[in-house]
Amino acid sequence: MALVFQERYSCRRRFHGPKPRTFEPPNLRTFPFFLTFAIQFFNIPGQMNIVSIIQQGVVQGAAHLYQLEISAEDFPLSTTRKEFEGDYTLVVFPFTKHVKKSPEAIAQELGAYLVEQVASIKAFNVIKGFLNLVVDDAYWQAFLQDIYHNPQYGTQAPNGRKVMVEYCSPNTNKPLHLGHIRNILLGWSVSKIYEAAGYDVVRVQIINDRGIAICKSMLAWQKFGEGATPESSGIKSDHFVGDYYVLFEKKFQEEYKTWQQSPEAVALFEEKKKAEQSAEEYFKAYKDQYFNLYSTLGKQARELLLAWEANDPATIELWKKMNGWVYAGFDSTFDKLGVRFDKLYYESNTYLLGRETVDQGLNSGVFYRLEDGSVWIDLEDAKLDKKLVLRKDGTSVYITQDIGTAQVRYQDFGAEKMIYVVADEQNYHFQVLFEIMKRLGEPYAGGLYHLSYGMVDLPSGKMKSREGTVVDADDLIDEVVNEAWENSKERGTLADLSPEAQQEVIRKIGVAALKFFIVKVHPKKRMIFDPKESVDLQGQTGPYVQNAIVRCNSMLNKAGNPDLSAASDYHTLETAEKDIIAQLYQFPEIIKQAAEGYDPSMVAMYSYELAKAFHRFWHDYRILQAETEAAKAFRIQLSMAVRNVLRMGLDLLGIETPERM
RNA sequence: GGCGCUGUAGCUCAAUUGGAUAGAGCACCUGACUACGGAUCAGGAGGUUUAAGGUUCGACUCCUUACAGCGUCACCA
Numbered sequence: 001m002a003l004v005f006q007e008r009y010s011c012r013r014r015f016h017g018p019k020p021r022t023f024e025p026p027n028l029r030t031f032p033f034f035l036t037f038a039i040q041f042f043n044i045p046g047q048m049n050i051v052s053i054i055q056q057g058v059v060q061g062a063a064h065l066y067q068l069e070i071s072a073e074d075f076p077l078s079t080t081r082k083e084f085e086g087d088y089t090l091v092v093f094p095f096t097k098h099v100k101k102s103p104e105a106i107a108q109e110l111g112a113y114l115v116e117q118v119a120s121i122k123a124f125n126v127i128k129g130f131l132n133l134v135v136d137d138a139y140w141q142a143f144l145q146d147i148y149h150n151p152q153y154g155t156q157a158p159n160g161r162k163v164m165v166e167y168c169s170p171n172t173n174k175p176l177h178l179g180h181i182r183n184i185l186l187g188w189s190v191s192k193i194y195e196a197a198g199y200d201v202v203r204v205q206i207i208n209d210r211g212i213a214i215c216k217s218m219l220a221w222q223k224f225g226e227g228a229t230p231e232s233s234g235i236k237s238d239h240f241v242g243d244y245y246v247l248f249e250k251k252f253q254e255e256y257k258t259w260q261q262s263p264e265a266v267a268l269f270e271e272k273k274k275a276e277q278s279a280e281e282y283f284k285a286y287k288d289q290y291f292n293l294y295s296t297l298g299k300q301a302r303e304l305l306l307a308w309e310a311n312d313p314a315t316i317e318l319w320k321k322m323n324g325w326v327y328a329g330f331d332s333t334f335d336k337l338g339v340r341f342d343k344l345y346y347e348s349n350t351y352l353l354g355r356e357t358v359d360q361g362l363n364s365g366v367f368y369r370l371e372d373g374s375v376w377i378d379l380e381d382a383k384l385d386k387k388l389v390l391r392k393d394g395t396s397v398y399i400t401q402d403i404g405t406a407q408v409r410y411q412d413f414g415a416e417k418m419i420y421v422v423a424d425e426q427n428y429h430f431q432v433l434f435e436i437m438k439r440l441g442e443p444y445a446g447g448l449y450h451l452s453y454g455m456v457d458l459p460s461g462k463m464k465s466r467e468g469t470v471v472d473a474d475d476l477i478d479e480v481v482n483e484a485w486e487n488s489k490e491r492g493t494l495a496d497l498s499p500e501a502q503q504e505v506i507r508k509i510g511v512a513a514l515k516f517f518i519v520k521v522h523p524k525k526r527m528i529f530d531p532k533e534s535v536d537l538q539g540q541t542g543p544y545v546q547n548a549i550v551r552c553n554s555m556l557n558k559a560g561n562p563d564l565s566a567a568s569d570y571h572t573l574e575t576a577e578k579d580i581i582a583q584l585y586q587f588p589e590i591i592k593q594a595a596e597g598y599d600p601s602m603v604a605m606y607s608y609e610l611a612k613a614f615h616r617f618w619h620d621y622r623i624l625q626a627e628t629e630a631a632k633a634f635r636i637q638l639s640m641a642v643r644n645v646l647r648m649g650l651d652l653l654g655i656e657t658p659e660r661m
Numbered sequence: 662g663g664c665g666c667u668g669u670a671g672c673u674c675a676a677u678u679g680g681a682u683a684g685a686g687c688a689c690c691u692g693a694c695u696a697c698g699g700a701u702c703a704g705g706a707g708g709u710u711u712a713a714g715g716u717u718c719g720a721c722u723c724c725u726u727a728c729a730g731c732g733u734c735a736c737c738a
Binding site: 076083171211213395398401488597 | 663665666672674675678679682686693694697698700701702718730732733734735736
């Protein structure tokens with residue numbers, strides 16, 4: 001019997017290897033083109049995208065001045081750094097390869113050409129090989145007019161393409177922990193970002209509801225539970241089941257300790273020990289074998305597993321009952337985090353999938369069979385080794401199931417892209433899986449992507465459940481919300497609200513703090529989660545961004561329903577105003593890049609920067625008491641646009657904003 | 662050992678995918694606001710980007726070699 005009793009992965013399934021691009025050449029290539037198109041034609045009605053205008057101008061300038069045929073991809077155009085004057089910067093060094101002039105001279109000539117030929121470019125300056133272009137205020141003015149009343153600004157029209165996101169994917173033997181929180185937040189956020197990019201998104205998870213782990217919890221409850229239920233004990237139901245899992249481990253350790261004193265164990269140690277090895281070390285390494293060979297508890301747990309596989313009614317009933325408790329507990333945590341799923345896949349239904357595909361693959365020569373009956377695939381030419389896909393007894397392994405599950409999902413939804421949000425320990429697994437799907441000729445194989453994320457460490461060191469330092473998801477959420485309470489009480493600004501309303505506000509703030517802290521870090525990087533710092537509501541935090549929105553709200557409420565027609569008479573923009581509009585302008589591009597790079601942290605950092613610019617503006621300028629009616633109307637429009645974009649940005653991170661705070 | 666990831670201010674993170682003087686936040690100093698819209702704003706200090714080579718107009722970014730931390734290399738999931 002091939003059963004192993006470690007549980008190294010508390011949640012399912014990270015990346016690297018060849019660069020992400022090599023995984024999906026067809027999609028990534030067409031993607032940016034589509035979005036560029038969309039930005040031009042859906043988002044900014046009435047006028048052309050300024051970047052395209054400049055690019056066209058440069059292409060024409062190169063042709064006119066130097067008889068060069070170039071395209072927009074041949075030269076870099078970036079936003080101007082804030083220490084220089086200008087809005088967009090053209091790096092002219094690439095031109096020196098074709099034009100025998102100094103970079104400065106080329107920049108001067110191109111700059112003069114652009115100012116003369118392109119209406120929206122007002123001025124230019126040249127520093128070394130950098131051509132800084134100043135966009136006319138009228139352009140920004142008109143742009144703001146177009147977007148300020150549109151709460152959907154930044155999102156793309158539906159493109160009819162479908163993407164599936166798998167995230168969370170827990171085991172049912174214990175509650176969710178900090179690692180799941182990062183997984184859930186990334187998965188949810190990426191799914192929202194893809195929706196904003198125009199995709200039809202299906203959210204799924206695969207739940208590991210079978211196997212030896214859940215049998216351990218079942219056995220412990222049978223033997224020691226005395227009929228207790230989550231209701232009778234008052235414990236949150238997934239924690240209730242998790243407690244029995246822990247209890248099983250405790251009883252097993254006791255049993256093991258006792259056994260180690262037995263003559264049988266002593267003899268074994270004396271015979272098999274390596275030089276210099278202590279009894280403690282030896283038995284630590286021997287634990288799994290003891291479980292399989294000698295342990296009474298181990299034997300009973302395996303019997304439960306066999307009974308489950310044989311569809312024994314009593315066992316199935318117990319299994320359903322305990323899993324039901326776990327699901328109820330998970331659901332409440334998902335609610336607290338504000339996430340949901342369109343479909344759940346259960347391993348109890350999928351663990352037999354994939355075998356037929358392997359049979360077909362044997363015929364087509366993708367796989368091969370050894371004399372002992374086991375089936376393999378040789379991926380050495382892809383630097384991935386040989387990998388087993390069926391055991392010699394014909395049963396399937398982890399990856400077989402994933403092969404079958406991918407196929408079933410494609411039948412279910414027909415998504416051209418499938419994103420697996422899984423920790424980076426499983427990079428190799430997904431490389432192998434995707435390579436297999438490619439060789440099987442699956443039509444969606446190019447659209448498979450592993451969104452791999454790094455482990456979350458605590459300041460005290462690596463998070464490990466064995467040492468009991470694992471941070472429970474529910475505890476963590478409560479802690480952050482409590483901290484938000486303390487902050488709010490000190491401030492006293494919510495005192496006139498009902499307790500329920502206060503609680504709702506505080507919950508939104510606390511959850512925002514937690515989410516923003518985690519999601520602002522690039523997924524791939526291992527990160528340190530400091531509970532104390534996360535609940536510090538200063539600095540690069542969710543509440544800071546929320547506060548910018550709340551400020552807009554209170555100001556706009558006060559303004560009532562003002563006549564904004566004077567805004568178009570406001571002609572000379574303050575630098576602070578123009579900077580904010582230029583930032584607003586970038587939003588669709590940020591969404592596009594975040595989707596392309598599967599990276600919510602870009603949206604988080606963008607939102608923070610915009611909020612910061614707005615806070616500064618707010619401090620430096622009057623809005624409702626502006627000098628002129630035109631300035632007032634214009635600034636109200638600006639605030640509305642900022643509020644819309646910040647709301648959307650936070651929404652893409654799964655963060656809600658209260659009306660006040 | 663093979664394959665892979667990571668290494669940036671005291672700490673937590675950025676850097677428009679090869680562009681200008683490497684930027685933010687926290688913490689630490691200094692300042693603004695009788696609180697109006699106060700969970701706000703401004704300034705200072707803090708760096709040989711782990712090290713050494715290489716590629717070029719230009720390197721945190723690409724290549725090579727070290728060093729350090731981590732992951733993975735199951736007929737487990």
